[in-house]
Amino acid sequence: MSDEEPVENISGGAAGGGQSATFDPETAGTRAEAVVDCLGDLYWQKTYGGRDAFECLVRTILSQNTSDKASQPAHNELMARYGGGDDTDLARALAEADQPELAETISSAGLYNQKSERIIALAQRICEEYDGEAGFDEFVREGVPDAVRSTLLDMNGVGPKTADCVLLFAGGRGGVFPVDTHVHRIARRMGLAPAEADHETVREFLERDVPAEKCGFGHTAMIQFGREYCSARKPACLDDPDACPLAGHCDQVGVYPATGEVVDPAEAE
Structure with a gap:
C-alpha cells in the first residue's frame, strides 16, 4: 500500500459526503x-464527494481518451495558471481564457485543441446559468440527481461517465456507478x-x-x-x-x- 493511504479502511462518512458501508x-x-x-x-x-464540481468536471474532461499519467500534469498546469488563490472563480477564469494559451497549458492530456474549446464553452455556460463555480457546485450537490445528470449530459463534451463522475466525486451521491x-x-x-x-x-x-x-x-x-x-x-x-x-x-x-x-x-x- 502507498504511504499516502489511510491507516484503516473507510467508505463514505460525513467527511467525504458519502455513506459508510460494511463489506462482507x-x-x-x-x-x-x-x-x-x-x-x-x-x-x-x-x-467520495466534496470535490469542487466545476474542477471535477474539468478534470474528467482532461482525462477523456488518455491516461491519468498524461492528464494529471495537464490538470496541475491548468490549476497553476487559472486556479489562482482561494478567491479565484475557476469558471470565470476559464470563461475568459485565451484558447491557444489554454490548449498549450493542457497539451500533455492530448486532444488539447478540442478539450480547451470545450472547457471554455462549459465555463461560459456555467457562468451564464449558475453565476460561476459556486452556484454550479451548489446545483450538483443539492439538485435532484436525475435532473443534475440530465443537465450535465446536455453539456457539450459531457458523456455518461463524465456526468456520473461529477455526481460521485463532487456531489457525493450514493448509487452512482460510473x-x-x-x-x-x-x-x-x-x-x-x-x-x-x-x-x-x-x-x-x-x-x-x-x-x-x-x-x-x-x-x-x-x-x-x-x-x-x-x-x-x-x-x-x-x-x-x-x-x-x-x-x-x-x-x-x-x-x-x-x-x-x-x-x-x-x-x-
Whole structure:
C-alpha cells in the first residue's frame, strides 16, 4: 500500500459526503455485491464527494481518451495558471481564457485543441446559468440527481461517465456507478452484465445489484482491479486461474486459458 493511504479502511462518512458501508461477501445479496465486497479486502475504501464540481468536471474532461499519467500534469498546469488563490472563480477564469494559451497549458492530456474549446464553452455556460463555480457546485450537490445528470449530459463534451463522475466525486451521491472501459470490460467478462451490453446497460445492472453506499468504491476498485489483474489483453487468469483473487466469482466470458485467446465478451462463443 502507498504511504499516502489511510491507516484503516473507510467508505463514505460525513467527511467525504458519502455513506459508510460494511463489506462482507458472505452476506452479499447479489453476485455483483459479493464482487465489490471482495474488492473491499484488496483496496482502500475511500470517501467520495466534496470535490469542487466545476474542477471535477474539468478534470474528467482532461482525462477523456488518455491516461491519468498524461492528464494529471495537464490538470496541475491548468490549476497553476487559472486556479489562482482561494478567491479565484475557476469558471470565470476559464470563461475568459485565451484558447491557444489554454490548449498549450493542457497539451500533455492530448486532444488539447478540442478539450480547451470545450472547457471554455462549459465555463461560459456555467457562468451564464449558475453565476460561476459556486452556484454550479451548489446545483450538483443539492439538485435532484436525475435532473443534475440530465443537465450535465446536455453539456457539450459531457458523456455518461463524465456526468456520473461529477455526481460521485463532487456531489457525493450514493448509487452512482460510473462505467469506464475497465468497468465495462470486467462486468461483462465476469457475467455481472450481459456480454453485449453497452456502457449504459452495464451501469444499470451494477446500480441495480450493488447497494448505493458501495457503488462509489466499486467504481474505483474495479478500475484498479482491471489495471492489476483483469487487463484487456492478458488477464491474470489466462496463465494461472489461482492468480486472480476473484476467480470464484467470474464466468471468464471471452477468456480461453486452454488456447490463450482473449476476445471482447460480446464476441465470445
